[in-house]
Amino acid sequence: MKVRQLLTHFSIVLLLIGSVVTGCQTDGARFSDIGDGKNAGPVEQQESVDSLKVGDVLTITLSDMPNPPGPIEVRIREDGKITLLQNMSFMAAGKNEGVLEAEIRKAYVPDYYRNMTVTVRKANGAYVVEGEVRASGRFAYTGPTTVLGAVAAASGFTDFANKRAVQLIHSNRRVEVENCIKAIDDPSLDLKVYPGDRIHVKRRIF
Secondary structure, eight states, X not given: OHHHHHHHHHHHHHHHHHHHHHHHHHHHHHHHHHOOSTTOOOOOOOOOTTOOOTTOEEEXXXXXXXXXXXXXXXXXXXXXXXXXXXXXXXXXXXXXXXXXXXXXXXHHTTTTOSOOEEEEEETTSEEEEEESBTTOEEEEOOSOEEHHHHHHHTTOBOTTBOTTSEEEEOTTSOEEEEOHHHHHHOGGGSOEEOTTOEEEEOBOOO
16 A cells, blocks of 8 residues: 555656656747847848948049049949049949948059059048138038138138148148139139048238
8 A cells, every 4th residue: 555655656756847847848948939149040231321322422532653643533323333544443332432442452453553542432521621711610522612612611711811822631641732812813723622631721921
């Protein structure tokens, strides 16, 4: 009798242990579904907001080379490409400025030039006017402009401005100097301003 009771109690204990183990496995499966991110499926890659797009106007500066051309302004065509020196075409749409800069340099160096520094900027960037102007600051680049146009956007020169030696500092650190007094009479002397440029108007020495 006692042996039968012991067997019965032993069977009950085994059933309880089995139900606990099964419950743990079920909970484990539940947590496995949630996961820790290691086994998660692929996340759809979104295009960066900084990517270049069809229709964007780019200002491309090529420097550190013999007889560098001035800044080149191009629009990304419907096929997503732009064309530069040696009639070379580059896919620009979908890439950021840094990637496009590297691809352009690789195409020209060393086959055409021993060295080249490439700077790509969106034309919808900005330029800075500082020094002896009435409202210095950062101004949105909304289209082709010149030094005189940029100074006008900054509300004009102060009474102490040196109009004969206005510095135009490009994004690649190349510096040009404009005599704005002469440029008023001869617009061909009025230098073009591009996104990332800085116009510095010095104080006149009396």
